[in-house]
Amino acid sequence: MKTAVTPLALLQPGTLDDALAMLRDEGPLVPLAGCTDVYVTLNFGTQPAARFLNLWGLDELRGIGEMDGGLRVGALATHTDLQRSPLVRERLPFLVEACGQVGGVQIQNRGTLAGNVANASPAGDTLPVLAVADAVVVLRSAEGERRVPFNGFYTGYRATVMRPDELIVAIEIPRIDGDQWFRKVGTRAAQAISKVVMAAVRGDRPRVALGSVAPTVVRLPGVEEALARGAPIEEAQRILMQEVTPIDDIRSTAGYRKRVAANLLARWWASAAM
Numbered sequence: 001m002k003t004a005v006t007p008l009a010l011l012q013p014g015t016l017d018d019a020l021a022m023l024r025d026e027g028p029l030v031p032l033a034g035c036t037d038v039y040v041t042l043n044f045g046t047q048p049a050a051r052f053l054n055l056w057g058l059d060e061l062r063g064i065g066e067m068d069g070g071l072r073v074g075a076l077a078t079h080t081d082l083q084r085s086p087l088v089r090e091r092l093p094f095l096v097e098a099c100g101q102v103g104g105v106q107i108q109n110r111g112t113l114a115g116n117v118a119n120a121s122p123a124g125d126t127l128p129v130l131a132v133a134d135a136v137v138v139l140r141s142a143e144g145e146r147r148v149p150f151n152g153f154y155t156g157y158r159a160t161v162m163r164p165d166e167l168i169v170a171i172e173i174p175r176i177d178g179d180q181w182f183r184k185v186g187t188r189a190a191q192a193i194s195k196v197v198m199a200a201v202r203g204d205r206p207r208v209a210l211g212s213v214a215p216t217v218v219r220l221p222g223v224e225e226a227l228a229r230g231a232p233i234e235e236a237q238r239i240l241m242q243e244v245t246p247i248d249d250i251r252s253t254a255g256y257r258k259r260v261a262a263n264l265l266a267r268w269w270a271s272a273a274m
């Protein structure tokens with residue numbers, strides 16, 4: 001049954017400082033960005049929270065700019081903003097590809113990169129890209145700011161190091177040297193949640209990350225090390241099988257996910273070698 005909205009409270013901050021003060025003084029509050037994930041829980045009547053903080057009007061959180069050779073993406077940058085940004089298209093074509101795979105156009109127009117990160121689903125399509133990019137999540141509270149490496153942001157299934165009084169204000173993505181690769185495998189070619197999603201970079205050292213094969217998005221250090229020392233792809237595939245821990249669920253089976261992940265690894269490596 002849908003959640004009745006009349007007993008719910010929506011706080012409307014005018015500035016980022018207001019929002020952080022509200023989180024500190026009037027919490028617990030659930031932040032809302034594009035609301036594409038949160039609305040699903042309201043629609044299914046599974047949203048336990050009753051008090052929400054609307055970030056959508058905070059223009060301070062918009063914008064995509066250059067920073068130390070990399071990019072800084074404001075928390076309210078949508079998947080459409082990222083696809084349209086000349087900077088992102090030039091520097092991070094695999095992020096453009098990932099954002100183009102998130103739901104349909106309506107979802108991409110509202111859904112944000114930071115929302116995808118904070119939602120902490122292991123199937124989030126942009127997460128493997130941020131993992132191989134060694135991105136940094138910029139968190140701010142009324143007390144100050146801290147920068148958390150993306151690869152240390154998740155602590156378990158849908159769990160992060162973010163505190164209830166903190167917001168993601170930006171994602172920083174360092175410059176990437178090397179060829180970028182992204183592939184999503186779902187039930188159908190578009191508008192499907194991933195069964196397996198992979199991002200990789202072949203540069204000075206190979207970097208690989210997978211989504212939907214473990215409680216969180218994962219980098220594959222054993223695979224990366226094997227490929228870096230010139231091991232045959234079959235050996236790297238065997239290591240991958242040990243490094244991932246997929247589950248059987250409504251979307252797929254663990255065995256299928258492992259096989260597909262190993263196939264994607266081989267496909268990427270063959271294409272990158274050409």
Ligand SMILES: Cc1cc2nc3c(=O)[nH]c(=O)nc-3n(C[C@H](O)[C@H](O)[C@H](O)COP(=O)(O)OP(=O)(O)OC[C@H]3O[C@@H](n4cnc5c(N)ncnc54)[C@H](O)[C@@H]3O)c2cc1C
Nearest residue numbers: 031033034035036037038103111112115116118124125168
């Ligand atoms: C029909 C449909 C299809 C979808 N398809 C896909 C898909 O193919 N791939 C995919 O990856 N996702 C998909 N999604 C999920 C969703 O669209 C994305 O995860 C999107 O990026 C979420 O962004 P948002 O701004 O809408 O987040 P919201 O729904 O506003 O928030 C999501 C979570 O993040 C928190 N949050 C948001 N912003 C911040 C912030 N700045 N600081 C701290 N916490 C924050 C919220 O409190 C909430 O817990 C789909 C959703 C729908 C409804």
